[in-house]
Amino acid sequence: xxxxxxxxxxxxxxxxxxxxxxxxxxxxxxxxxxxxxxxxxxxxxxxxxxxxxxxxxxxxxxxxxxxxxxxxxxxxxxxxxxxxxxxxxxxxxxxxxxxxxxxxxxxxxxxxxxxxxxxxxxxxxxxxxxxxxxxxxxxxxxxxxxxxxxxxxxxxxxxxxxxxxxxxxxxxxxxxxxxxxxxxxxxxxxxxxxxxxxxxxxxxxxxxxxxxxxxxxxxxxxxxxxxxxxxxxxxxxxxxxxxxxxxxxxxxxxxxxxxxxxxxxxxxxxxxxxxxxxxxxxxxxxxxxxxxxxxxxxxxxxxxxxxxxxxxxxxxxxxxxxxxxxxxxxxxxxxxxxxxxxxxxxxxxxxxxxxxxxxxxxxxxxxxxxxxxxxxxxxxxxxxxxxxxxxxxxxxxxxxxxxxxxxxxxxxxxxxxxxxxxxxxxxxxxxxxxxxxxxxxxxxxxxxxxxxxxxxxxxxxxxxxxxxxxxxxxxxxxxxxxx
Amino acid sequence: xxxxxxxxxxxxxxxxxxxxxxxxxxxxxxxxxxxxxxxxxxxxxxxxxxxxxxxxxxxxxxxxxxxxxxxxxxxxxxxxxxxxxxxxxxxxxxxxxxxxxxxxxxxxxxxxxxxxxxxxxx
Ligand SMILES: C[S@@+](CC[C@H](N)C(=O)[O-])C[C@H]1O[C@@H](n2cnc3c(N)ncnc32)[C@H](O)[C@@H]1O
Numbered sequence: 001x002x003x004x005x006x007x008x009x010x011x012x013x014x015x016x017x018x019x020x021x022x023x024x025x026x027x028x029x030x031x032x033x034x035x036x037x038x039x040x041x042x043x044x045x046x047x048x049x050x051x052x053x054x055x056x057x058x059x060x061x062x063x064x065x066x067x068x069x070x071x072x073x074x075x076x077x078x079x080x081x082x083x084x085x086x087x088x089x090x091x092x093x094x095x096x097x098x099x100x101x102x103x104x105x106x107x108x109x110x111x112x113x114x115x116x117x118x119x120x121x122x123x124x125x126x127x128x129x130x131x132x133x134x135x136x137x138x139x140x141x142x143x144x145x146x147x148x149x150x151x152x153x154x155x156x157x158x159x160x161x162x163x164x165x166x167x168x169x170x171x172x173x174x175x176x177x178x179x180x181x182x183x184x185x186x187x188x189x190x191x192x193x194x195x196x197x198x199x200x201x202x203x204x205x206x207x208x209x210x211x212x213x214x215x216x217x218x219x220x221x222x223x224x225x226x227x228x229x230x231x232x233x234x235x236x237x238x239x240x241x242x243x244x245x246x247x248x249x250x251x252x253x254x255x256x257x258x259x260x261x262x263x264x265x266x267x268x269x270x271x272x273x274x275x276x277x278x279x280x281x282x283x284x285x286x287x288x289x290x291x292x293x294x295x296x297x298x299x300x301x302x303x304x305x306x307x308x309x310x311x312x313x314x315x316x317x318x319x320x321x322x323x324x325x326x327x328x329x330x331x332x333x334x335x336x337x338x339x340x341x342x343x344x345x346x347x348x349x350x351x352x353x354x355x356x357x358x359x360x361x362x363x364x365x366x367x368x369x370x371x372x373x374x375x376x377x378x379x380x381x382x383x384x385x386x387x388x389x390x391x392x393x394x395x396x397x398x399x400x401x402x403x404x405x406x407x408x409x410x411x412x413x414x415x416x417x418x419x420x421x422x423x424x425x426x427x428x429x430x431x432x433x434x435x436x437x438x439x440x441x442x443x444x445x446x447x448x449x450x451x452x453x454x455x456x457x458x459x460x461x462x463x464x465x466x467x468x469x470x471x472x473x474x475x476x477x478x479x480x481x482x483x
Numbered sequence: 484x485x486x487x488x489x490x491x492x493x494x495x496x497x498x499x500x501x502x503x504x505x506x507x508x509x510x511x512x513x514x515x516x517x518x519x520x521x522x523x524x525x526x527x528x529x530x531x532x533x534x535x536x537x538x539x540x541x542x543x544x545x546x547x548x549x550x551x552x553x554x555x556x557x558x559x560x561x562x563x564x565x566x567x568x569x570x571x572x573x574x575x576x577x578x579x580x581x582x583x584x585x586x587x588x589x590x591x592x593x594x595x596x597x598x599x600x601x602x603x604x605x
Pocket of ligand 1: 203205206207230231232233234235236237251252253254257286287288289306307308309310316317318319349
């Protein structure tokens with residue numbers, strides 16, 4: 001059945017992938033009349049609507065599924081069984097009247113309670129007008145009792161008219177009114193509850209709560225699953241996964257971040273305790289360039305979610321720096337008396353190498369069908385359509401969601417599904433690449449060109465663009481993806 | 484550090500062939516109540532190296548695990564309780580994980596194993 005799916009008008013690129021992911025999550029164990037939930041849902045727009053508008057239709061096999069998706073989502077304002085629509089209130093009436101009675105009457109009966117909400121997109125409807133509009137619906141035989149708090153049935157009258165240019169959308173071609181019964185909507189209270197401002201332990205790159213929830217949804221985090229973040233930092237992504245019931249595990253190269261925090265009640269653990277969430281099942285200090293997983297261990301994580309260390313400010317480090325930075329050919333030997341308290345030095349970790357390691361780790365450690373969800377930075381000068389995202393023989397890229405951060409710089413949330421096993425051949429190719437990276441690294445450093453060795457020319461500009469100093473052009477041509 | 488994590492880690496020092504299992508030196512072990520999740524335990528049971536797990540639980544002072552285990556035991560509540568307790572409720576707060584081949588100690592501090600290698604170990 002087709003449902004009207006109205007989104008919050010924000011993070012436009014993230015909206016459909018979220019619904020599709022949640023359809024997989026809830027559809028996987030459900031037996032629908034139409035069989036399995038397809039990996040790509042059918043979508044359509046109201047007549048002459050821009051794809052970035054909040055109004056979509058989505059075809060879902062059951063109301064239960066539609067409800068599950070909507071209530072777990074972050075960006076679905078409401079999912080509705082549409083009873084009628086039109087370009088005017090007269091047309092709406094005709095449309096509602098011709099909608100089959102057997103679909104309407106069960107929700108109108110005298111034992112039930114209900115509420116009608118008048119909503120609009122981009123314009124304000126006064127309380128007076130709202131009352132009138134509701135009275136205008138008298139052609140619908142409501143027999144139930146009005147109840148404003150927690151009614152059995154929620155009905156919505158939604159008017160979309162000239163909404164002006166403030167939302168990044170092209171002007172509307174035609175007014176449209178919808179009337180429908182709500183099936184479910186996002187619990188946006190999650191966002192103030194989990195907002196970073198209220199977090200006891202924060203770092204400069206802590207993931208904002210809304211985005212962390214979106215990432216956890218892309219990763220299909222749920223009870224009984226194990227989710228890993230190899231760049232865990234303050235744990236903000238895992239907090240979202242734990243909220244959805246997943247078991248979590250994290251690693252970071254920075255021991256102060258992962259072990260010490262800012263004291264006994266201000267650290268990664270306390271970020272979970274604060275919300276009454278189960279603690280991560282494991283936190284460790286480890287270098288993603290040299291993971292310490294036992295070689296016989298495979299396919300243990302259901303999802304890997306992370307914000308890898310890109311750029312200079314939160315740039316990656318990996319083990320083994322000092323000897324390289326000094327350009328010494330002989331490896332640096334840590335003197336025995338300094339061993340226990342020795343802090344190993346680290347070398348810069350390039351974007352390509354970091355992504356290579358991440359894909360290799362995920363290919364080996366994810367279960368089949370498991371998901372890898374991570375941010376990837378791009379320069380906006382690159383034609384988005386031509387951007388080459390990382391590829392791996394074990395993975396299928398299923399969604400790319402761009403978030404524009406400045407006039408030149410975007411980050412794209414990539415969601416990949418593990419579709420092929422990690423074979424010996426793949427492992428061997430990865431091993432050779434790992435060694436090449438290491439050799440190249442030494443060579444680059446010997447050439448004395450540290451900066452360009454770490455970032456390719458494109459990436460070098462990119463790190464520049466992150467710096468607020470470089471964010472000019474406050475009015476880019478198309479600002480849809482900013483919202 | 485819980486024994487689930489221990490069971491997943493090995494010493495990855497350059498040249499080490501058999502870095503698993505890491506021997507546990509326990510200085511401080513704490514117990515915490517964790518809600519039992521059967522589905523999760525079943526999945527982890529498939530991944531656990533049982534012998535290493537039993538030895539590690541002994542090093543932490545817990546001796547109630549059977550020496551051998553197979554999936555038929557997953558029908559027993561008693562088994563689940565013990566497995567759950569050893570896997571998730573015992574925490575190594577302070578101590579070390581010792582590489583079986585080189586004797587290198589990876590310290591565990593405030594519950595966090597430090598698996599980072601020194602410059603001459605990579
Ligand atoms: C962008 S931050 C992630 C922040 C995290 N999402 C949070 O909520 O705090 C990247 C993290 O990767 C860590 N890191 C950098 N290089 C690493 C490496 N080679 N292995 C593991 N972690 C690394 C940094 O210490 C930093 O905490």
